[in-house]
Amino acid sequence: MPDSIVVWVAGKNVEVPKGATVAAAVFVAGAFCRTSPSGQPRTPFCGMGICFECRTVINGEPHRRSCQVLCEPGMVITPDEC
């Protein structure tokens, strides 16, 4: 893919176009972004930074809103656990 970026989502190598949000990468990977307090897996929801459903761990930092963060090469994305 020209102008593409590779990131790690839940241990998988995922290629996304430049300018893709981390939320898009989560969907592309078929992964979840977080587990809810009662243990349900969730994927990004509102897509505009207000619902906080897309919170995920980016490079070790928890609770980042994945729909508001653009992918950078080598980013490590893992599910938010609470």
Added chain:
Amino acid sequence: MSFRPDIVIVGAGIVGAACGFELAREKFSVAVVDAAGIGMQTTAAGMGHLLVLDDSEEQFALTRYSLSLWNALAKHLPPAVEYSRCGTLWVAGDEDEMAEVVRKHTYYGERGIQTEILDAHALREAEPALRRPLAGGLRVPGDAVLYPPCAAAYLLQRAAELGAKIFLGKAVNSIRNGITRLADGTVFHSKFIINAAGQFAPKLTPGIHIRPRKGHLVITDRYPGTITHQLMELGYLKSAHSISADSVAFNLQPRKTGQLLIGSARQYEVADGNVDFAILSRMLKRAMEYVPSLGSLSAIRVWTGFRPATPDQLPFIGPWPDDPSIFLAAGHEGLGITTSLATGRLAVDFLLRRASAIPVEPYLPSRQIEGVTHA
């Protein structure tokens, strides 16, 4: 309304709820009335700590007794109450404060409360998020935290199962001579009326010395495991009881949800509930001095509340001398969650004319008239 309760309780905060619970268990017929809902004022705004405190012998006696009642109740509390026996860790910054740790350890031990002295190393092991260096600390393992609105709701639910009637959204206009008049025209006749209206108690019983003392709190998103004990600075005692000046103190709680609750601040003579950014800033900076990593955590809510404070920092529990039908259960300041259950017991003891587990005299409202309250 034909309902004729033995006792009317005004206020469905934690204190009114505890009174309702204890009275209903003793087969009194009880009505609990609140202008808003369950636990919507001070109970909603507080930190929800259950702890033994030693500002005075009287405070120690009441908090220790009440904590023993909470311990007995703990296994029945539903998950929503978020009861967690995390213990308190009093943090000593220097050798002076370490001396206070030793004093406290002895004082608590002599009165039957187990505590543990931690040196600097043990403190670091216990709470790695605390800044270094610190001198040490005192662990009080029996202390706990809970979520007060749901605790009040649980107590009232138990009371209701035993026949208590709960009237929410009903403002009370007056209480006098066994007559409770509601704003909607309802009138209750009862032998006793318990004024458990907290900061609003003086509106119904003019002359009680209760002043609102404003507080601020901040809660974060969920960061489980950041700390495991409720953390308090030992400067807390000094600053919390300066009678006039605004003060902040480091008080950090791990909530069962994984959230961190950050306190505390005290302000007198402030009537509005607006967030005061000057004191909020001081409070947060104080907390960040002790737990530096707090700075990068996400704060999701800030709120304020008013503690019903009395001149001598002890609640009013007992009959009101001017009207023998009125029993006061108000003025618990920042310890109402802890001392609510004991308050309910003292109320029951009074109504049944039986002896209480602790001396009741220090809490009697008559002390105000005798002029002994003005410390």
Added chain:
Amino acid sequence: MNAESKRSFDVAVIGGGPAGMGAATVAAECGLSVVLLDDNPGLGGQIWRGESGSSKHTQASHWFDRVGRSSVEWILEARVFQVGKGHLSAESPDTVHQIAYSHLILATGARERFLPFPGWTLPNVLGAGALHSLIKSGLPVEGKRIVIAGTGPLLLAVAAYAREKGAQVACIAEQTTGAKFACFGLSVLLVPEELEEVWQLAWQLQAVPHWKNCWPVAALGKERLEAVRLSHHGRIREIASDYLACGFHLVPSLELAQFIGCAIQDGYVAVDENQQTCIPGVYCAGEPTGIGGFELALVEGQIAGFAAANRKDLARKLWRRRDAGLRHVRALRRAFELRDELRNMPQEDTLVCRCEDVPFGLLRAHQSWQSAKLHSRCGMGPCQGRVCGAAAEFLFGWSNSSVRPPLFPVRCSSLAEMPVETIPEIHEGGSK
């Protein structure tokens, strides 16, 4: 970890969508110093998200170009968390911005209204607008089966875009009636600027079933969405699906306006003919004053920008276009009014609050939003009730006018760094 930046501007514009871009640009063109703040990684708001640079939308490219040539200074990824008289605080990833302003223009936009139904928390169920922006930002949907459900014109735009990118749009489930929808269609045809777009949409969607009187009953699937169950004219249909994009029209984002004490009327910020709120020097433009789309937002934004620059003569020239747009607001409102049956969508165990996992059954016992919040934790999560609040308002009639600081979750260190000398006057709508 926070760097601090203290700046002073004639005008602070909050929100970088069409209204904010319009307002900021004209104010700057009139010679004022302007700062434009937005939470998103790019300007354009939700409607023009990701359009900067290569937009095929003529209006979008015009405004991106114009704001780029102006002296407007924009700060992206900046969450405004505190606003006081003449001062605001915003947090971006590593900086706290302390901004002093003379005029404030609120262009905070709108968000989708989400209503709970069984399964709406399943992975791959998402907002309609979210699907749109995800596809734009790199989510491939070629060959994916998509159901689009809810209400409002956004559903059509999302369907058309998904189709263009190769998705199989199984259907659009529109809750409103055929008659109301037809009325809306007619009203759109009366606006010449929209005609071309409407025809284009109609052409793109000619093969997509567009069911009226239709709404989701459940999203089904084990780990992820597998199918959508719809109620259509009283019949139940089940449709296999990879994504369910839903949204029940838009609700204005009013938190900021409420926080600083702007009067709210019929659910929108009350403004005068120059978009000024009840607070002198504070203007509001775009969706918070009425859901009317980007054309109206642009016009309102420019009026606010001109008014802030004291060029009422230029503002006045736009009044007629604005007033025409306001008819569109009313038409939208009528057409996509929510039907009562939607209140029956959630079951006892359907979660209403997605942050804290609070089910519908736990909320019903309460008398007010405050009581429900306090006892169930509904709205206590980081979204601060932005999602469940609008749902609860529809389901239970509870209003939530109390907005507390911080306006948005922020780092504790940012809250602590509020400069004490500029402690703002704040207004709280709370009960205390």
